[in-house]
Each structure stands twice: as C-alpha cells, then as structure tokens.
C-alpha cells in the first residue's frame with residue numbers, strides 16, 4: 468500500500484440533491500404529449516406554461532427556455548436520433564420512448580444551445596432521476612457524456628453519409644428532415660445544393676409573427692406604433708413583430724381589426740383580389756375558409772370594392788372561427804358550413820373564388836416542429852381526390868370570365884402543379900393567369916404563371932397559388 472497521503476476529497480460539502488427543475492420537467496411533459504398522444508406542440512405548450520406560471524416561480528425567461536427546448540428538440544429530432552443511435556449499443560427502437568425524449572432534450576442542450584456542457588449533462592441526468600428513476604439516469608448520464616465529447620459539426624461529419632454518396636440522405640441528417648421531404652422540396656425548388664440547404668435551414672428557424680392590418684379597419688401605421696413592430700416585407704398590410712412582440716397585447720388584434728397572418732397567406736389573398744376579371748366583380752367566394760385568415764383579408768378587400776364575400780367551410784366549428792374572423796367586416800359577408808365538393812350554391816355564381824385546399828402542410832414546417840415526422844408520403848394519396856374535387860367545384864362555381872385561385876401551404880408538386888394540370892385537362896375552356904405581376908416587388912416567384920413562395924427567399928410559408936380564368 469502506498470504511504471502517500473490520500474488526496475483530500477474534492478467535495479467537502481455534503482451532497483445536496485439539486486432542486487427539481489420545472490423548465491426541463493415541463494419540456495419533457497410536452498415532448499411526451501407530442502409523442503404519446505400525437506399532440507401538437509403549439510397547442511400543448513401554452514396550457515403547460517400557463518399552469519407553471521400560475522403555480523409560481525416560473526417567469527418569462529423560464530417560459531422562453533422551455534419553449535426553445537421543446538421546439539428545438541422536436542425540429543432537430545432526426546439529427547439527434549442519428550447521434551444518439553451512434554452512442555447506444557442497441558437499435559433506437561429498443562430504447563424506451565421516455566428515455567429517448569430525455570436523451571434528445573439533453574442532446575439539444577449540448578449541441579443546439581449555449582447551455583454549458585456540465586449544466587446540460589447534470590440537468591438532464593437530474594431530469595432522468597425525477598422522471599425515469601435512478602437506474603435509467605445512469606444510462607442517460609453515460610450516453611450524454613459520449614455526446615458531449617464532440618460538437619454538432621463533428622457529430623454530423625461522423626453520422627451523416629457523405630453528400631457525394633447520397634445527397635438526400637446527407638441533407639436529411641444534417642438538416643433534420645425526413646428524406647422523402649427533402650426529396651419533395653428539392654423537386655419543387657429545383658436548382659443545386661445551396662438553395663435546398665438554405666430552405667432546409669430556414670425550416671429549422673422560428674418564424675416571425677406577422678400581423679395583417681385589415682383594410683378599412685386598421686392601418687399599418689397604427690400597428691407600427693407597437694414597440695417591437697417592423698414593416699412587412701411584401702404585403703402593404705403586413706407588420707412584423709420582432710422577438711418579444713406579443714400579438715395578444717396589440718389592441719387592434721384584440722379587437723379583430725388586425726390579425727396574425729403569415730405574409731405568404733396575405734399575398735395569396737392579394738393576388739386573387741388583384742387578378743383581372745371581365746365584367747361584373749361583385750360576388751367573391753372563399754370555399755375552404757377555416758379558420759378565416761384569408762377570408763378576413765378578402766372580406767375587407769371586397770368591402771372596399773363594393774363586393775360581397777361568401778366564406779364557406781366544411782367543419783362547423785371552423786366555420787365558427789371564420790365567423791369570428793369576419794365579425795366587424797366593413798362590408799357585407801356571409802359564413803356557411805358547407806362541403807365545397809357538393810356546394811349548395813348554383814354553378815357560375817361567383818366572380819372570384821379562392822380554394823385554399825387541405826394539404827400536407829409541408830410549406831409550414833417552421834410553425835409545426837413535429838409535423839415533418841408525422842407526415843407520410845401516403846398522405847398525398849389521401850389528399851389528392853379532395854384537392855381535385857375542391858378545384859373542380861371551384862371551377863364550376865365561377866362564372867365565365869371570372870377567376871379561381873387554387874392555393875396550398877405545401878410546395879409538393881403532387882399537391883400543386885399536378886392538381887392544376889389535371890383540372891385544366893378536364894376544363895379546356897380555362898387559362899392560367901400569370902400571377903407574378905400581381906405581386907409587384909416580390910422577387911423569385913418562379914417561372915410562372917403560378918407562384919411558389921419560400922421561407923428562405925421570402926421569409927413566408929411555402930404557399931403556392933395558381934390563378935385560373937374560365938374562358939368558356
């Protein structure tokens with residue numbers, strides 16, 4: 468035995484178990500709800516945050532951190548799964564989902580935030596003790612210590628296949644999108660590596676909150692008086708709220724004179740309203756109106772031109788939301804709950820028709836962090852007949868000389884150009900209108916005549932719009 472004196476123990480103070488960490492427990496609960504109950508993060512989080520605030524000791528910074536942990540972990544799940552898989556000695560499907568959630572949450576803190584390594588590991592291990600028990604906390608500790616040995620770039624070099632060998636798989640792991648989604652977005656965007664990488668990066672950013680000043684009811688000047696407000700980029704009715712801006716605190720929003728509406732959604736309504744129609748321009752239809760963002764803007768624009776808007780929506784509760792969005796509209800409008808594929812109105816009744824059809828939502832991935840992992844390629848087949856049925860009915864509902872706008876918040880070609888091409892074959896007396904000149908000053912709208920907006924080019928959701936005139 469050595470006669471060297473033993474080194475004094477480093478931790479002279481008695482071990483004190485760290486206090487429970489409400490931020491990480493809340494983030495874990497939210498991830499479990501998304502995983503177990505197929506909940507949506509943007510719906511599950513607000514009540515959890517409210518309850519935490521009401522319980523006390525949970526301030527705005529805690530709420531911001533919890534939100535970042537949940538959204539960031541969900542968005543980057545594909546990347547973190549690949550890294551965790553490299554650090555455990557069994558297939559990920561054999562790791563219990565709650566354990567995986569704690570590991571992903573830890574991986575995000577280590578690789579996607581500025582939280583110091585020791586704090587990220589110890590907070591995650593403590594979370595694991597509380598929600599999983601001591602035994603599994605040891606496993607979490609071991610895995611996170613391995614992950615902490617490298618930074619994100621280092622890990623990506625190890626776990627992503629080289630770009631030259633498999634570009635789509637490489638981008639899927641590096642930018643955390645399912646491979647089929649990378650493929651579909653790239654097909655629609657076209658071009659080389661730089662563009663698709665910018666798009667995938669933009670999908671991983673939190674979108675700005677954009678307001679619309681509903682014409683005749685509010686002005687952008689009024690909205691710009693808000694502290695965190697900046698002018699919109701493209702829509703004359705848009706105002707952006709920078710970090711910390713709270714839409715609910717804006718008087719015009721509380722009064723329904725303004726609303727929260729992505730600028731891409733505003734541009735779709737503006738392009739339809741601006742399309743030239745021959746003759747009468749009095750009857751406008753929004754055939755898929757719920758929850759009413761575009762209907763409220765169209766209603767206000769119609770009012771300014773002496774036209775009437777009929778807003779139709781199949782789901783009665785969503786028709787209720789449309790009625791709320793249109794309450795106080797400065798001109799005549801009506802809301803009905805109706806199936807747009809079997810409409811109660813007569814053919815040829817309308818001068819302008821919008822159908823913003825149900826779709827995969829692949830253009831709004833910034834807003835719904837879990838959506839990319841839930842969607843399946845088979846979903847496209849489910850939407851295809853409905854999208855065609857709604858466009859067919861819209862083309863029947865418009866009079867000769869009037870215009871139909873077919874919109875999606877997906878850039879997937881199967882939901883955009885393929886639907887339009889099919890219906891143009893069935894309705895030979897139609898013309899596509901070049902929509903690009905209707906959005907003056909908006910660059911990079913594509914080759915036309917339809918338009919495709921993109922998060923990385925326009926800062927909007929990836930909305931698609933084709934404008935079709937009936938000529939006979």
Ligand SMILES: C[S@@+](CC[C@H](N)C(=O)[O-])C[C@H]1O[C@@H](n2cnc3c(N)ncnc32)[C@H](O)[C@@H]1O
Pocket residue numbers: 732754755756757758759760761762779780781782785805806807808823824825826853
């Ligand atoms: C993409 S959302 C429309 C968003 C809306 N235009 C807005 O800007 O707020 C599609 C809407 O179509 C509705 N819908 C689905 N099937 C329908 C049908 N057969 N007829 C009419 N509406 C339908 C959905 O309930 C959903 O509210």
